Amino acid sequence: MNRIMESISKLQATRRVSALLTVAAAALPLISVAQVKSSKDEPKEPTQANAQDNETGVTKLNPYIIKEEKVVDWNSQMTFSGRRTAGELLELPTSISIATSEFIKDIGATNLLGVLQYAGSGVTNRVAYREDFTVRGFRQAPLRDGTPYPNYGFLTMYDIEKIEIIKGPTALMFNSYGNISGGVNFVTKDPTAVPKADASLTVGNYDTYIASATARGPLTADGKLRYRVTAGRQWSGGWQGHGTDSNNYNNNTLVSASVDWYATSKLLVRFSGGLQREQGRSYGSGIIDPVTGKVAEFSANGFSLGTSWSYFDLDTERFSIEGIWSVSPELTLRARATSYMTFWDYNQPTAQGAATDILRPSEYPNYVNVYNVYAEKFPYTTYNQNSYVDATWIKQLGEVKNQLSTGFNYFQNDSDYELYDTLLAPFAINAPVSSRPGAPNTLQPSGSGPQVQAARSVVRNGGWSAYAQDTVSMLQGRLIFAGGMLWVTKGTNNQAKAAAVPNYGTVYRINKDISVYGSYGESFVPRTGVDGFGTPLVNQKGTSKEVGVKFNAFNERLFGTITYFDILNDNVLIQVLGVNQVGQTVFGNRQVGNQTNKGFEVDIGWVQAVGPGNWSTYGTVYEAEPKTERGLQPSRAVKTKYTLFSKYKFATGPAKGFEIGGGYSAIGSSPGVGFPLLPAYELWSGLIGYEMGRYRIMLNVDNLADKHGIMTGAEAPGLLALNPPRTWKLTTTWTW
Numbered sequence: 001m002n003r004i005m006e007s008i009s010k011l012q013a014t015r016r017v018s019a020l021l022t023v024a025a026a027a028l029p030l031i032s033v034a035q036v037k038s039s040k041d042e043p044k045e046p047t048q049a050n051a052q053d054n055e056t057g058v059t060k061l062n063p064y065i066i067k068e069e070k071v072v073d074w075n076s077q078m079t080f081s082g083r084r085t086a087g088e089l090l091e092l093p094t095s096i097s098i099a100t101s102e103f104i105k106d107i108g109a110t111n112l113l114g115v116l117q118y119a120g121s122g123v124t125n126r127v128a129y130r131e132d133f134t135v136r137g138f139r140q141a142p143l144r145d146g147t148p149y150p151n152y153g154f155l156t157m158y159d160i161e162k163i164e165i166i167k168g169p170t171a172l173m174f175n176s177y178g179n180i181s182g183g184v185n186f187v188t189k190d191p192t193a194v195p196k197a198d199a200s201l202t203v204g205n206y207d208t209y210i211a212s213a214t215a216r217g218p219l220t221a222d223g224k225l226r227y228r229v230t231a232g233r234q235w236s237g238g239w240q241g242h243g244t245d246s247n248n249y250n251n252n253t254l255v256s257a258s259v260d261w262y263a264t265s266k267l268l269v270r271f272s273g274g275l276q277r278e279q280g281r282s283y284g285s286g287i288i289d290p291v292t293g294k295v296a297e298f299s300a301n302g303f304s305l306g307t308s309w310s311y312f313d314l315d316t317e318r319f320s321i322e323g324i325w326s327v328s329p330e331l332t333l334r335a336r337a338t339s340y341m342t343f344w345d346y347n348q349p350t351a352q353g354a355a356t357d358i359l360r361p362s363e364y365p366n367y368v369n370v371y372n373v374y375a376e377k378f379p380y381t382t383y384n385q386n387s388y389v390d391a392t393w394i395k396q397l398g399e400v401k402n403q404l405s406t407g408f409n410y411f412q413n414d415s416d417y418e419l420y421d422t423l424l425a426p427f428a429i430n431a432p433v434s435s436r437p438g439a440p441n442t443l444q445p446s447g448s449g450p451q452v453q454a455a456r457s458v459v460r461n462g463g464w465s466a467y468a469q470d471t472v473s474m475l476q477g478r479l480i481f482a483g484g485m486l487w488v489t490k491g492t493n494n495q496a497k498a499a500a501v502p503n504y505g506t507v508y509r510i511n512k513d514i515s516v517y518g519s520y521g522e523s524f525v526p527r528t529g530v531d532g533f534g535t536p537l538v539n540q541k542g543t544s545k546e547v548g549v550k551f552n553a554f555n556e557r558l559f560g561t562i563t564y565f566d567i568l569n570d571n572v573l574i575q576v577l578g579v580n581q582v583g584q585t586v587f588g589n590r591q592v593g594n595q596t597n598k599g600f601e602v603d604i605g606w607v608q609a610v611g612p613g614n615w616s617t618y619g620t621v622y623e624a625e626p627k628t629e630r631g632l633q634p635s636r637a638v639k640t641k642y643t644l645f646s647k648y649k650f651a652t653g654p655a656k657g658f659e660i661g662g663g664y665s666a667i668g669s670s671p672g673v674g675f676p677l678l679p680a681y682e683l684w685s686g687l688i689g690y691e692m693g694r695y696r697i698m699l700n701v702d703n704l705a706d707k708h709g710i711m712t713g714a715e716a717p718g719l720l721a722l723n724p725p726r727t728w729k730l731t732t733t734w735t736w
Helices: 002-037 101-107 112-116
Strands: 050-052 059-061 095-100 123-125 133-135 138-140 160-167 182-188 196-204 208-218 225-235 249-262 267-282 310-326 331-347 373-397 400-424 452-474 479-488 499-509 514-525 540-553 558-570 573-579 585-591 595-610 613-624 640-650 658-667 681-692 695-702 711-716 719-722 727-735
Touching: 095 101, 095 558, 095 595, 101 112, 101 160, 101 640, 101 681, 101 695, 112 123, 133 182, 138 182, 208 727, 640 681
Parallel strands: none
Antiparallel strands: 050 059, 095 160, 123 133, 133 138, 160 182, 196 208, 196 727, 208 225, 225 249, 249 267, 267 310, 310 331, 331 373, 373 400, 400 452, 452 479, 479 499, 499 514, 514 540, 540 558, 558 595, 573 585, 595 613, 613 640, 640 658, 658 681, 681 695, 695 727, 711 719
């Protein structure tokens, strides 16, 4: 508890820093504008961004700096997520799709769930209250700028440049030696050489208000010192029980900043930091009728078991420092250190409320008694530090170009939580309310009585890993071979196991617009101890194979990837509901043998001039066969996902600047955790907007058909989530 109190004190101090950063956000654009007005020329890129070979005069790109000028707003082709250095998608033996900031704004997404509705074939959300998703049927965790970040909510999008959706093993890129299926990487906005800024204001139904602003540019006349400052705030009244005390809501605040300092022509130093707070009352909890599969709605003295409310406060602070040194035209070094701290306080001591369009009392004859009803409080604090050093050597050896990268990674993760559970007495569904247990006024720690259960855990793990990978290009860059190995030391995990995790791939560029590729990768997760049912754990191993074709054709107006994949993951540890060795019903982790998944994915974008304007379309297709060892569909692993989003924008004529469009998303059914199948569902959306110069106004409407009762996320029998009804947002944006 002392650590938690120290964390609270620390967070109070950081809020004072937030106030100062907010003032800076207002002041820095004025500084930037003043500099530009006094200079006739825009700041130039310092020579550190590109190293010139004195012998040949050829300029070589720095492998740790992305330089990209997009032809199409929805199309981004450069990423760090293929080999830990800057690379073009067509040259990587990995399936990666990128949701750009322009695409995210067009679909009206404010978090990852909104993005996945129209992007990321093979990626679906497991739950509806945080970034917890499956990639190709396997649960994964998100990253920010290539570093894992602990989170129990949603990363705010105010300072996000793009979202990279990676399909396939990511061990070499992100030190994720247990990841066999892929991940999602949030990429932060960088400072810029020229001044630019934007601000937006959103209003919507259910008392939704969102405001944000970002300013970027040089701080000095020579452009060697640059900044980026972002501030954002969301207020939301929620839609469940609207107008009553049982309403849900989700509010957030973000202040973040970054600075690039080109200290010399060969050395770039980067600083980045941010503070985020989320406050919410969300995700309905309940009981599923075992026959109908619907959510049961009833209450016990203020506890609605159809939607018992959970209140939470989530604070996150992050900081990173990075140095990039161009030792020579062939050799570049990078060192980076990041730190994340989160404090999550969840409690449910006064839960109440009721949802609509769920099971009524007359519909649940399949339950007689209700057991295991809890009120609980769960303070959770985690500290995550990640440091690494990379070196990349690029050399032209005759007709062969060789790029060798190697590096060391160290991470430390400490978590500290306290759990207070007050167990309520069982009661009969048809019993009068007066005979049901009352809600407790307070929650007590361990040792206060037979009805109280509590747990305290402080977990520390961390250690070193190392990697090496080589990329060889020949036939004038048309044939590319890539291979690497990640060495996981015994100190990297608290199970004290070591492993070598390989990854291989090849790419053949048919021409400058099309390439075909194939890859093979492995994963390893050491396991010791027993699962939640008392069964001894064994190590988890996986293999992934895939082939595909990529294209970026017709002046980047047709772009995408088509992939076939085949995954085997053995001794998978997942959440299940079952009976333990002493006959108790337990919800917990259990190894369930191997799980396989094979199928194909399509991610395609197309932007074409049609008539007096441009027609932009982005679509995904996912069809797969995820199976357990017994040949069944695994929980939370869908077999199908189809999405399509399209808009038309007038470029000439009297309607110039107007745009109209919409989207369609269809998610297949999947088994839940301990309850019947989660049904498939379809959702539609629409947009209409107008842009004139630096100003844009756009109306986004989600769930056009106003479908109710769709279950969009379910982590456990008591953590269920229904979809929002029809919602709309009107957003005005200014850029300068």
